[in-house]
Amino acid sequence: MNSNIWLITFADAISIATPLILASLGAMLTERSGVINLGVEGYLLMGAVTAFQLGMGFGNVWLSVFAPILVGVVMALVHGALVISLRANQIVSGLAMVIFGTGLSQFLGKSVEGERRPVSIEPIDFGRLSDIPFIGPVIFGHDPLTYFTWALTIVASLYLNRTRPGLVLRATGDAPATVDAQGVSVTAVRYIHTVVGGALMAFAGSWFMLARGTAWSQESTTNGIGWIALALVVFAAWRPLRAILGAVLFGFTLQVPFTLQAQQINVVAPEMVKMLPYLATLFVLVALSTPRARRLLGAPKMLGIPFVRDER
Amino acid sequence: MIVGGYRIELEPRLKSPRWLVYVVPVVSLLFAFVVAGIFLLGTGHNPFTTYGKLIDKGYTSYYGITDTLGLATPLICTGLAAAFAFRMNLFNIGEEGQMYLGMIGAAWAGIVLADNLPGVAAVPVVMLSGAAFGALWVLVPAVLRARLGPSETVSSLLLNYVALNLVNFLIFGSRTLWRDPSPFPDGQLVADSARLDRFGTTNVYPTLLIAAILAVFLWLFMRFSNYGYETSVFADSPNTARYAGMSASRLTVSVLLSSGALAGLAGSMYVVGPAGKVDPGLLQVGLGYAGIVVAALARYNFVAVILTAVLFAGLRVGGAALQISSDPVPIAIATVIQGAVLLFALGGEMFRKNRLRVRRIAGSPVRGAA
Numbered sequence: 001m002n003s004n005i006w007l008i009t010f011a012d013a014i015s016i017a018t019p020l021i022l023a024s025l026g027a028m029l030t031e032r033s034g035v036i037n038l039g040v041e042g043y044l045l046m047g048a049v050t051a052f053q054l055g056m057g058f059g060n061v062w063l064s065v066f067a068p069i070l071v072g073v074v075m076a077l078v079h080g081a082l083v084i085s086l087r088a089n090q091i092v093s094g095l096a097m098v099i100f101g102t103g104l105s106q107f108l109g110k111s112v113e114g115e116r117r118p119v120s121i122e123p124i125d126f127g128r129l130s131d132i133p134f135i136g137p138v139i140f141g142h143d144p145l146t147y148f149t150w151a152l153t154i155v156a157s158l159y160l161n162r163t164r165p166g167l168v169l170r171a172t173g174d175a176p177a178t179v180d181a182q183g184v185s186v187t188a189v190r191y192i193h194t195v196v197g198g199a200l201m202a203f204a205g206s207w208f209m210l211a212r213g214t215a216w217s218q219e220s221t222t223n224g225i226g227w228i229a230l231a232l233v234v235f236a237a238w239r240p241l242r243a244i245l246g247a248v249l250f251g252f253t254l255q256v257p258f259t260l261q262a263q264q265i266n267v268v269a270p271e272m273v274k275m276l277p278y279l280a281t282l283f284v285l286v287a288l289s290t291p292r293a294r295r296l297l298g299a300p301k302m303l304g305i306p307f308v309r310d311e312r
Numbered sequence: 313m314i315v316g317g318y319r320i321e322l323e324p325r326l327k328s329p330r331w332l333v334y335v336v337p338v339v340s341l342l343f344a345f346v347v348a349g350i351f352l353l354g355t356g357h358n359p360f361t362t363y364g365k366l367i368d369k370g371y372t373s374y375y376g377i378t379d380t381l382g383l384a385t386p387l388i389c390t391g392l393a394a395a396f397a398f399r400m401n402l403f404n405i406g407e408e409g410q411m412y413l414g415m416i417g418a419a420w421a422g423i424v425l426a427d428n429l430p431g432v433a434a435v436p437v438v439m440l441s442g443a444a445f446g447a448l449w450v451l452v453p454a455v456l457r458a459r460l461g462p463s464e465t466v467s468s469l470l471l472n473y474v475a476l477n478l479v480n481f482l483i484f485g486s487r488t489l490w491r492d493p494s495p496f497p498d499g500q501l502v503a504d505s506a507r508l509d510r511f512g513t514t515n516v517y518p519t520l521l522i523a524a525i526l527a528v529f530l531w532l533f534m535r536f537s538n539y540g541y542e543t544s545v546f547a548d549s550p551n552t553a554r555y556a557g558m559s560a561s562r563l564t565v566s567v568l569l570s571s572g573a574l575a576g577l578a579g580s581m582y583v584v585g586p587a588g589k590v591d592p593g594l595l596q597v598g599l600g601y602a603g604i605v606v607a608a609l610a611r612y613n614f615v616a617v618i619l620t621a622v623l624f625a626g627l628r629v630g631g632a633a634l635q636i637s638s639d640p641v642p643i644a645i646a647t648v649i650q651g652a653v654l655l656f657a658l659g660g661e662m663f664r665k666n667r668l669r670v671r672r673i674a675g676s677p678v679r680g681a682a
Contacts, residue, residue, distance in 0.1 A: 038465060038466075042651075078655065081659075082655065082658055082659055082662075085322075086322065086659055086662040086663075086666075087322065087662060087666075088658045088659060088661065088662050089658065091403045091465055092398075092403075092608060092654065092658055093655070093658055095403075095405060095465075095604060095654070096605075096651055096654035096655045096658060097651070097655070098651075099601055099604075099605065099647060099650055099651035099654060100647075100648060100650075100651025100652055100654070100655060101651070102647060102651070103644045103645070103646070103647025103648035103649075103650065103651050104351065104644070104647075104648050104651070106642060106644035106647065107351060107355075107642045107644035107645055107647075107648055108351075108355070110642035110644065111355075223473070224469075224470070224472075224473045227466055227469050227470055228470075230466050231466050231467075231470070234463070234466075269481055269485035269486060270485065271477045271478070271480045271481035271484065271485040272477070272481055272485070274477045275473070275474045275477045275478070278470040278471070278473045278474050279474060281470055282452065282467055282470050282471065282474075285456060285460070285463060285466070285467050286452070286456060288460065289456055289459045289460035289463070
């Protein structure tokens, strides 16, 4: 088989890893503060449809890149109000946001179903650098958002492990009572990181429309990538840099069906190949469920548990 | 939270008034219609005429009523499936996929087994086969949950996408016994003995009665049986359950498998009733996801699920009619309402359990006094 095809698949995997990294970074920051946000799929879809519709209306690529962030902020504020202030069930709230976001994105996108994307983000032209064997297509030739995402991951890792607010964030997920005793507001830390997390998730959604999808289609825009991003958080053990590795791995499984289809390789039915990313993700979760792996994971200890100060 | 010398807090109610149990779902529904109305208005549809048409097509016209009751039948089952798991804080959100597997399992029994069975046994065997397939589909997430802790949400949901592709594979991608031999991709019909007749000229099948009886049975069973008691103890306090010698993993796995079986039953009711085959049309309806909303609005009460399922089935039937009306509104508006209902019901439930308490902080100046 032509090795060049697999090199391109790998390069594409790095490309589709971008929204996976962004979305799982968002979920990671949220979960590090002790809040679960299962709504990723809804945020992605709302981000995508916002980017597309604004592109249709205004034709300005930067508006389409950044406006979805606001949508993510609003959605995350609703989630925060429900689960942080009202202490509602975090799983159900996240799920409600998936259903709401899926419905609303289909509703708002109906009028442009099948239309070609009005604006796009093109890969950066690195000139001669792209001709270097292997490294050229894998490292160079991606869109600016991909490089921005890599930088953001490094920043997030430094923030989490090397700064005082990062320490407070980690402490909030593990021992909120201690943080509270230090005079830091647990509520504020949780709101801030839930909102930033939601913004990143919706931002990831805009990437779908601007760099990948050629047309808006309510069926096939995200295809459950939000749920894969959530599994990726576990795979990465809540550590940003590890998310890159996992995202490329999952990105590869997402890309293989397209490669096989494009090459007209029909050894396995396309419907079966399309199961691959979900089965691979599930397999990883199973592999992580062994007692030894669980010890290494280190999930935030108070994940999903509302904080109530015991003052009397 | 402190605002200008006042402390605003959520305080658990010792006793929540009975009427709030009914008011919260009704108000959630109204608020959801308002939110969806804003988006209708924003896209140039008159919310009042749109809702008027929706209610007429979904609840009051003859075909509306029978279509709604017909669609409510599998929806009651997926609603029961979600309620069964959620009330034990096990968040099985893979009802959609488990329902597809139920459809596949029921069709298999209807094609392979039904002809060799005495007439009366065919339908029960087909239905149970669907339930078994649904339960098997949740086996991996159930074991994962028992071993890894909270993970059943993501794992059960990932399997929805696998199940979706599996249905497509059986109908479009292969020539298995589920597919009709004709060139046009369609499901193979099950034996006649494996199907039930509809009531008269309606779209309602006897399965509606089965679903309703099942809901009442589950309500009684979980209220009065030992098993029901154990699950409620486990839901309230896993530690208490463990001290009392109940097996956490046995309860977790059995509840999730039962939930999967109920979702699978939804798929088999679709086969026994209107479809008679593996029908990719089911993939478009989203009854599994809707079941979660149905269960939440019913506050995970099995009998109330019957009512909320009929309500949401009507929303879907009415929404489908809107899509093809003279002023077409995307059917996704039904999903928007569902999501909004869930959000409001969730917030409202917390106001039922808690009350807002505004207190002046001691020592802070009283406003107006010098």
